[in-house]
Amino acid sequence: MGQIHCWVGDIEGNGQKVLAAMKEAADAGADLILFPELTLTGYPPEDLLLRSDLHARVMAVLATIKANMPAMDALVGLPMQEGNECFNSMIWLSASEAGAGEEKARYHKQQLPNYGVFDEKRYFTPGDAVCIIEPKGHKVGLLICEDIWHQQPAEATVAAGAEILLIANASPYHTKKTPMRHRVLEQQAKKLNTPIVYVNHSCGQDELIFDGQSVAISADGSEVYRAPAFENNLAQVSFDGRQLHAKQASADELTLLAEVYKGLTMSVRDYVLRNGFEGAVLGLSGGIDSALTLAIAADALGAENVQAVMMPFRYTSDMSIADAAEQAKLMNVEYDAVSIEPMFDAFMQQLDPMFEGTAVDTTEENLQARSRGVVLMAISNKRRRMVLTTGNKSEMAVGYATLYGDMCGGFAVLKDIPKMMVFELSRYRNTQGYVIPERVITRPPSAELAPDQVDSDSLPDYAELDDMIERYVEQDASLADIVAAGYDEQVVRRVIRLIDINEYKRRQSAVGPRITPRGFAKDRRNPICSGFGRANW
Incomplete structure (x- = not known):
C-alpha cells in the first residue's frame, strides 16, 4: 500500500x-x-x-x-x-x-x-x-x-x-x-x-x-x-x-480535532514550502485566531522559520500586547512589535482634506488593518516569508474582515474553520503542550479597532452564527428553513445579506485549506453580482 x-x-x-x-x-x-x-x-x-x-x-x-x-x-x-x-x-x-x-x-x-x-x-x-x-x-x-x-x-x-x-x-x-x-x-x-x-x-x-x-x-x-x-x-x-x-x-x-489540526499543519507546510518561501510571518494580535494560526505555523514549519509581529494601535489593550508576547515566548518564535500609529497618522494627514466634514466610521478602522497589511507584506518581500492571514470561516462568511488589510496574505489557514472550532482547536493544541495563553481563549473576541469593541457588538453569538452559516452555505438552506430551526427572522435576514454581499471579498481572499464539506472555493461557486438573495434581505 x-x-x-x-x-x-x-x-x-x-x-x-x-x-x-x-x-x-x-x-x-x-x-x-x-x-x-x-x-x-x-x-x-x-x-x-x-x-x-x-x-x-x-x-x-x-x-x-x-x-x-x-x-x-x-x-x-x-x-x-x-x-x-x-x-x-x-x-x-x-x-x-x-x-x-x-x-x-x-x-x-x-x-x-x-x-x-x-x-x-x-x-x-x-x-x-x-x-x-x-x-x-x-x-x-x-x-x-x-x-x-x-x-x-x-x-x-x-x-x-x-x-x-x-x-x-x-x-x-x-x-x-x-x-x-x-x-x-x-x-x-x-x-x-x-x-x-x-x-x-x-x-x-x-x-x-x-x-x-x-x-x-x-x-x-x-x-x-x-x-x-x-x-x-x-x-x-x-x-x-x-x-x-x-x-x-x-x-x-484520531479524534476529529486531532485530525483537523494535523491536516491544517500539513497544508501550511506543503503550501508555503512548495511555493518557494523560506518561512511564514503573521500578525499576532493577542486574539484567538492569530494565536491558533501561529501554533499551526510553528508546528508546520518549525519555530525558527516563523515570525510573529504585534502591531499595536491606540485601541490595542495592554492585555493583548502581554498575551501576544507571552505566546511568542512560549513558542520560541521570532517576535517583533511595530506600532502602526505613525503610518496611520501619516495616511490620515494626507486624507484629511478629502475627509473634511465626514464622521469617523469603518474607514478609519479599515485603515488600521491596511497599515498592518503593509508592514506584513514588506517583511514578506524582504525575508521570503509568506504572510499567513488569520481570519476564520465565520468572519469570511459575513465580511467581518478588511480587504487588503487583515485579508492581505498568501495563505488563509483558518479560512474554512468556523469560529467555535477555532476555540476547540486552540484548547486541543494546549493539551499537546501549553502554547496559547488561557486568557486568549477565554476573553471575549474583539478586533480592537475601536474603544471597548467586542465582536458581539455587531455579530450574533458565534455558536448561533456558525450554525446559520453552515445551514445557508453548506446545506443550501433557505431563509424559511433557518427560521424554522428556531432563529429570529430579522437576524437570519441580516446574516444572509452579509453572506451574499461579501462574495466579492471572498473572491479576492487568499486560498486556504478546505476542512468542511463545503468551503468558500471550488465547491461553492456563487455569482458575485446576483440579485437572487435580495428577497431575503
Whole structure:
C-alpha cells in the first residue's frame, strides 16, 4: 500500500518517489504495490492536462520507471492519451527481473465525479470496461476512486471473477469524510463478499488536503489495516482467500480535532514550502485566531522559520500586547512589535482634506488593518516569508474582515474553520503542550479597532452564527428553513445579506485549506453580482 506524498505537476519527482517506494516494498518482500490515483501527475492536475508537454513528460517518466523498477508488480495512476481522448488511468507494470518492467494492462476510470471540488468531465473520457489482472495467479480487480462509490463498476468487476478489489484514490478530506468513506468501503466489501485494498493520497494541494488513511478491508467488512492520517506510509498486507492480513499494526484513530489540526499543519507546510518561501510571518494580535494560526505555523514549519509581529494601535489593550508576547515566548518564535500609529497618522494627514466634514466610521478602522497589511507584506518581500492571514470561516462568511488589510496574505489557514472550532482547536493544541495563553481563549473576541469593541457588538453569538452559516452555505438552506430551526427572522435576514454581499471579498481572499464539506472555493461557486438573495434581505 503505497500512500506517498505526490506534488501536482512534479512528474519527475513523483516518479522518483514511485521508484523509491517500489524498491522499499520489494526489499520488504512485497509482490505488488498499489499507488494512489494519478500518481505521476498528482491530483488534481486541472488544466495542466490540456498541455501536450505534460503528457510527453508523463510518458518519459513512465519509461524511466520501467527501466529502473525492481522485480515486482506495480499499479501506477496516470493520465493516458489514446487518440483524441484522455483517460484517468491505472496501469499494471510487471518486471520479472530488475529493470525489465513492461505494461501488461491498463484500466480507465469509469465514474468521473463532476460535483463539489471535482471537474473530471472537463478533462477525461469515462472508461467502459472491467479490468482484471492476474499477478501470482490471482484475479485482481482494478477500480479508481469514484468507481467504488457506485455499484455497477464494482459489481461488474466481481462478476468477472475478481477475488480482491484494489482501488487507487484521490479522496480529499473534510470533517465528515472519514467515517463516510470507511462506511462505504465496509458495506461494499460485505455486499460483494470481496476484500478491498484502498490507497489514498496524503498531501496538501492548494485548498485541498488529502488525508491518506488508506485501508485494507476483508470480505466480511472488518478493517484489517488503516494507514496514518496525513503522512507518507508504506504498509504490507497479504491476501489469503477472502481474508486480508496486515503485517503491521494500524495507526491510532484520531479524534476529529486531532485530525483537523494535523491536516491544517500539513497544508501550511506543503503550501508555503512548495511555493518557494523560506518561512511564514503573521500578525499576532493577542486574539484567538492569530494565536491558533501561529501554533499551526510553528508546528508546520518549525519555530525558527516563523515570525510573529504585534502591531499595536491606540485601541490595542495592554492585555493583548502581554498575551501576544507571552505566546511568542512560549513558542520560541521570532517576535517583533511595530506600532502602526505613525503610518496611520501619516495616511490620515494626507486624507484629511478629502475627509473634511465626514464622521469617523469603518474607514478609519479599515485603515488600521491596511497599515498592518503593509508592514506584513514588506517583511514578506524582504525575508521570503509568506504572510499567513488569520481570519476564520465565520468572519469570511459575513465580511467581518478588511480587504487588503487583515485579508492581505498568501495563505488563509483558518479560512474554512468556523469560529467555535477555532476555540476547540486552540484548547486541543494546549493539551499537546501549553502554547496559547488561557486568557486568549477565554476573553471575549474583539478586533480592537475601536474603544471597548467586542465582536458581539455587531455579530450574533458565534455558536448561533456558525450554525446559520453552515445551514445557508453548506446545506443550501433557505431563509424559511433557518427560521424554522428556531432563529429570529430579522437576524437570519441580516446574516444572509452579509453572506451574499461579501462574495466579492471572498473572491479576492487568499486560498486556504478546505476542512468542511463545503468551503468558500471550488465547491461553492456563487455569482458575485446576483440579485437572487435580495428577497431575503
